[in-house]
Amino acid sequence: MPSTTDNKMYVIQDVPGKGKGFIASQKIPMGTRILCEEHLITFPETGNEADIKTTIARQVNALPQDQQDMFLSMPNIHPYKTDTERYFGIVRTVSLPIEDAKGQNPAGAIFVEACRINHACDNNAQKGWNANIERFTVHALRDIEKDEEITVYYLGKVTKRETRQAVLKERFGFVCTCRLCSLPPEESHESDKRLEEILRLDRAIEQGGLKGILSRPLQTLRYVERIVQLYKEDNPHDAGLPRAYIDAAQIFIANGDLARGKVMMERAVAGWVVSGGDDCTQVMENKPFIYEPSKHPLFGYNDTWRTAVGDVPADLNENDFEDWLWRRDKPKPAHPSGTVSPLRNRTPFPSFQELPDDKGIDPRYFGQPNEEGVYEQTRHWCFLGEIVNHFTERRLQLELKDVAGRMAHLIYVTVQLEGELGAALAETGHTVAVLYAKLTKYAQIVPASLDALLTLSDEFEELASVQEGTRMCHGCGKKGTSMQWCGRCLTFWYCSKACQEMGWKNKGHKNICRLVKDADFLGLMKLNSAEFSGKVRFHLGTSGA
Known part of the structure; x- marks a missing residue:
C-alpha cells in the first residue's frame, strides 16, 4: 500500500x-x-x-x-x-x-x-x-x-x-x-433544486425502510431511479451515486430479483472502488453479493419479482437494457393489431401496491418541486378494483381485487362517497374506479401477536436501554459498561459471544431480531403521546398534517 x-x-x-x-x-x-x-x-x-x-x-x-x-x-x-x-x-x-x-x-x-x-x-x-x-x-x-x-x-x-x-x-x-458556488444565479438555482430533491427522495427511502422496500417496491425503486438521474445531471462523479445503486440492489434482492440485484450491486461496488479503493469497507462487504446475491441478509423476505442470477439478458441494446434493469415495463399489447388498451397501461392505472403515497413526490405522477418545495402533479391516474366482497357495518366496506390480481384488503368508503356511489352498485363483480387514489400511513400490520408485542416491549425497556453508561446483557442478565450489541438489530447487548449465542438460541432473540429492528416497532416504542406537534404516519418518524 x-x-x-x-x-x-x-x-x-x-x-x-x-x-x-x-x-x-x-x-x-x-x-x-x-x-x-x-x-x-x-x-x-x-x-x-x-x-x-x-x-x-x-x-x-x-x-x-x-x-x-x-x-x-x-x-x-x-x-x-x-x-x-x-x-x-x-x-x-x-x-x-x-x-x-x-x-x-x-x-x-x-x-x-x-x-x-x-x-x-x-x-x-x-x-x-x-x-x-x-x-x-x-x-x-x-x-x-x-x-x-x-x-x-x-x-x-x-x-x-x-x-x-x-x-x-x-x-x-x-x-x-x-x-x-460560483454558478450564475439561474444555473445555481437549478442545481439547488436538484440537490434538494435528492435529499427529499433520500429521506422518503430512509423513512420507508424495509417495509417500504417490501410493500412498495416499485415506488421505492422509482425514487432511487430519480436520484440516479439527478446525480447524473448535477455531478456524475458524485460519491453518493454508489449509495443509490446499493439501495436499488437491496430493493431487488429483498423482492427475490437476483438478476437485477446483481447488476445494481456491480454498479455500486464499481463506484466504491473508484472513491475508496478495492480494500475499503463498502467494497469488502458488498462485493461477495455480486456473485451470490442470495447470501444477502435481505434475500428471502419476498419473492414477488423472483429471478435467477443468470437471468440477466445479453441481447439488448443499452436503452432496452436500462428499461429492463429499472423495470420500466412497457404496456403489453392485448389486441391483434398490436395496439395497447389504455386500461392495461399500469402507469395511469396502477395496482394497489403501485399507488403513490400521500407524500406527493412520486416521480411517475409529480414533477420537480416549485419554489415552495411542493411537487406539482404532472399526470392523471386512476385505481381500478373489482369488488369480490362487500358488507355494511355502519359504513360501506369493499374488498377488491386490483389489476395485478392481488387483494386490496378493505376500502372504507365515507358517508358522502357512499351516497354518491349508491350502495345498490356495490355488487360482487362490479369495478370501483378511484381517481388520484393515494395510500396513507396511519395503519400498519406488525408480524406478531399482541401478547408477543407487549412482552417484547417489556424486554426492550429493560435490555435495550442505557442507564448512566450501564447496559444489561440479554444472555446472562449481568450489567456492565463494556458490551457489544447484536450486529443485526443493533439493539440488544451482550457481554460475550457465548451470551449472544445463548440469547439467540435459548432466549428467543432469533425470533424477534427482525422485528426489533423494524422502524415502525422502534417508532412506537419511542412515541411520546404527550409531545404532539402534528400527526405522524407509518413509517413512524415522518410528520404530516
Whole structure:
C-alpha cells in the first residue's frame, strides 16, 4: 500500500485565497489512490471537553519536534490563550473522522497531509477512513489534470448553496468560491433544486425502510431511479451515486430479483472502488453479493419479482437494457393489431401496491418541486378494483381485487362517497374506479401477536436501554459498561459471544431480531403521546398534517 512519501502525485503549495493546498504534479486517472496516511494523533469524539483537551495536549507534547511543528502550522480559526486551547482549536478546525472496522467507536484524528486538502463543493477527490488498513485515503473521483488543485468535500451530503455556505462559514471560517458556488444565479438555482430533491427522495427511502422496500417496491425503486438521474445531471462523479445503486440492489434482492440485484450491486461496488479503493469497507462487504446475491441478509423476505442470477439478458441494446434493469415495463399489447388498451397501461392505472403515497413526490405522477418545495402533479391516474366482497357495518366496506390480481384488503368508503356511489352498485363483480387514489400511513400490520408485542416491549425497556453508561446483557442478565450489541438489530447487548449465542438460541432473540429492528416497532416504542406537534404516519418518524 503506497505511503504519503512514496510516488507522490502532488505538491503542497500556496493556493491564492486558500493558504496551502494540494496541486497535482501529474495527470491523475480516475480511481487512483492519491494519499494513504497514518494518523498523527487521535482523540474521542464524545466525552468531557476538559478530558479531550488533556488527551490531545499529552499526545502533541509527546511528538518529535518536527511533527509538533507540522501540527502547529495547521489552520486554527478559534481564539486561544494557552497551548492546550491552541491545540484544541487546531483539532476543531482540521480534524478528520475515523472509526473501527465494525463502524463503531467513532473518533477524530489529525493527519499531517490529509488535513491540508482544501474543500470544494464540486470536489474532484473523495476522502475517507479505511478501517481495514487503518489509513486515511484520498481517491480521484475523475481524471485530475496536471496543475489542477485536488479538492475534497468537507460536509456530509451536498445541499443547496445557501446551506453549504452557512455551514462552511460557521464550522471552518471561509466562504467557498468553487465552480458550483460560483454558478450564475439561474444555473445555481437549478442545481439547488436538484440537490434538494435528492435529499427529499433520500429521506422518503430512509423513512420507508424495509417495509417500504417490501410493500412498495416499485415506488421505492422509482425514487432511487430519480436520484440516479439527478446525480447524473448535477455531478456524475458524485460519491453518493454508489449509495443509490446499493439501495436499488437491496430493493431487488429483498423482492427475490437476483438478476437485477446483481447488476445494481456491480454498479455500486464499481463506484466504491473508484472513491475508496478495492480494500475499503463498502467494497469488502458488498462485493461477495455480486456473485451470490442470495447470501444477502435481505434475500428471502419476498419473492414477488423472483429471478435467477443468470437471468440477466445479453441481447439488448443499452436503452432496452436500462428499461429492463429499472423495470420500466412497457404496456403489453392485448389486441391483434398490436395496439395497447389504455386500461392495461399500469402507469395511469396502477395496482394497489403501485399507488403513490400521500407524500406527493412520486416521480411517475409529480414533477420537480416549485419554489415552495411542493411537487406539482404532472399526470392523471386512476385505481381500478373489482369488488369480490362487500358488507355494511355502519359504513360501506369493499374488498377488491386490483389489476395485478392481488387483494386490496378493505376500502372504507365515507358517508358522502357512499351516497354518491349508491350502495345498490356495490355488487360482487362490479369495478370501483378511484381517481388520484393515494395510500396513507396511519395503519400498519406488525408480524406478531399482541401478547408477543407487549412482552417484547417489556424486554426492550429493560435490555435495550442505557442507564448512566450501564447496559444489561440479554444472555446472562449481568450489567456492565463494556458490551457489544447484536450486529443485526443493533439493539440488544451482550457481554460475550457465548451470551449472544445463548440469547439467540435459548432466549428467543432469533425470533424477534427482525422485528426489533423494524422502524415502525422502534417508532412506537419511542412515541411520546404527550409531545404532539402534528400527526405522524407509518413509517413512524415522518410528520404530516
